[in-house]
Amino acid sequence: MIIEKIDTFGGHRDCVYTLETGLQSNQFFSAGADGLIVRWRLDRPDLGELVANIPASVYALALHPVSGLLWVGQNYEGIHLIDTLNKQEVGSLKLTSAAIFDIKFYKNDAFIALSDGVVAVLDAEQMAAKKYLKASDQSARCLAINPVERELAVGYSDKSIRIFDLTTYDLKRVIPAHTNSVFTLAYSPDFRFLLSAGRDAHLKVWNVEKNYDLQNDIVAHLFAINHLTFSPDGHLVATASMDKSIKIWDADTYRLLKVVDRARHAGHGTSVNKLLWTDYHQELLSASDDRTISVWKISQ
Template sequence: MVVQKLDTFGGHRDCVYTLDKGPQPEQFFSSGADGLVVRWQLDRPDQGELVARVPASVYAIAFHTPSGLLWVGQNYEGLHLIDPAQKQEVASIKLTTAAIFDIAFYKNDTFVALSDGVVVILDTERVVVRKYLKSSDKSARSLALNPVERELAVGYSDHAVRIYDLETYELKRVIAAHTNSVFTVSYSPDFRFLLTAGRDAHLKVWDAENEYILRHDIVAHMFAINHLTFSPDGSLLATASMDKSIKIWDADTFRLLKVVDRARHAGHGTSVNKLLWTNYESELISASDDRTISVWQVT
């Protein structure tokens, strides 16, 4: 395996916390502690374009493909719906005084994970609250959707992962998953497995088709794992850590294939917060506390 650094995108004035896809394969969005929401072009490096500015840090953005709108979670305030083409806010909702950690879409539902332990369900079209899910007093940190089993997985700072029914919103299962906060949850592309990771630096693989039995428990990093994501073809898995590294894994065997760090690949100098594996030439994007975004070619 060869990992090559293609570009570094600079322009954010503080830590970059979140990334999401854009309307075109070569486009993506970023945001972070500076409240700037930026659109980038992978085919025109460092042509960053400011599409919105909010007066607080942003941990979560999500591009809603059907409407073409970017949902921006402004911490301690609420949600802003931005039309990136016009660079205009088209709707907003004063949702919470808590931090917003994750946003996910399913049919006409939008799920929002909050630092007060609530998962808010909104009607996506009307931008109104449908329901509040409250199963913990600790932060709801990460969301993952399984449309096959019609389940929603939520990782919490109380060390647990909770599984909800996507149709009825009922709590189906509580998994005592980790020994510390769960920062990231993701179903495998075939939805057979749920992968979880967090502050305890363990990567865990759960059998979603068989009562969520634990299949793998891997000491994957030296410090907290902030995010994990799969390659577009589902063959590879990437994890990002507070230990400043990105690791590439075989998604079938969960064998470590490559460590991407500062010493060997001119990687990030501080915590790697978020990953986005794009459909544009399968380029991997990473965002960091060092205020930069790196673009990687994995072959």
Template structure:
């Protein structure tokens, strides 16, 4: 079993409220963060103490999506809709009030923006002018997370009615509905080869689904003490990390689903409150975590095989 050594490189401060999301940036050392203060910040791991504000909105931001081809950032502004930001100029290109609800997640399929909203709607918007293409009412409970299959042919959406719905990405028709968890589904992630879907949420269970076998359940793990807020794969896809309301981050084998490392306050000077989002960077294999404690932590992950 590989030995994983973890060292906290730095704590980044500057946000004035809980941090809810982190997103990849224009270079492998760059990333974005946002949260309750409405500030969208850009950071460079080569000079991490100097964050810069890219955008500022009135309400909390739960969702960001970076478009590398255009160097643009989609910001999910709770209760006010979506904003499209030119990252280089730090300037808003356009905005649209597509909903009066909270926006929990945003993804892009082709030129279609997909927003997961607190009223159970999935809203499809045109990237070019942010016009609304369709509103899909898929649940009476919140749509919390979206994952796009690597093939681009389908997407998975997790809801607070405990289900995961699989949609065809051409027709946006529901092809399968999984009664997946005992409570809200907060996070979904496909493996790079598309064979597995990982899900987790408020019930603190991590579940692994076989996409090639009609999304059959492979494994169910009681992974944390409290709600699991996010799961993400390592750049080489050999590991994945989970983070939780129990203040910890855990690293797992993607082959065996065995727990390999626990990162917490006692052992690694980890976060003192809920850890809400993770981003495992290709830059030096560093892991970024965002927390209710208003800070970002940079973790150096060294794996001895």
């Protein structure tokens, strides 16, 4: 496996916390502690374009697949809907005074993970609250959706993963998953497995078809794992850590294939917060506390 750093996107004035796909495969959005929402082009790294300026940190971005609007979670305020083509805010909802950690969509529902332990369910068209799922007093940090089983997985700071029914919103299962906060979740592309990771630096694999039985427990990093993602073809998994490294794993065997760090690949000098594996030449993006976004080409 060959890892090549293609580009570095700079321009943010503070830590970059989140990345999201753009309206076209060669575009993506970034946001972070400076409140700037920036659109980038992978074929033109010099063309960063400000689409919105939010007066607070942003941990969560989500592109709505139907409307094409970018949902922005403004910490301690609520949700902003941005028409990125016209660079205009077209809607907002003062949802909460809590921090917003994640946003995911399923059919006409938007699920919002909040630092007060609530997962808010919104009607995505009407921008109206439908339900508040309160299953913990500690932060709901991350979300993952399984449309096959019609399940929503939520990772919490109380070390647990909770599984909710996507249709009834009922709590179906509580998994005592980690020894510290769960920061990131992802279902495998075939939805047979759920991957989880977080502050305890372990990567865990849960078998969905066997009642979320633990299949694999890997000591994957030195410090907290902030994010994990699958490659578009489903063959690889990438993890990003507070230990400043990105690791590439085989998605079938979970064997470690490559460590991407500063010493070996001119990687990030501080915590790696978010990954985005694009369909554009399958390039992998990483966002960091060092205020930059790196673009990686991975060849096997």
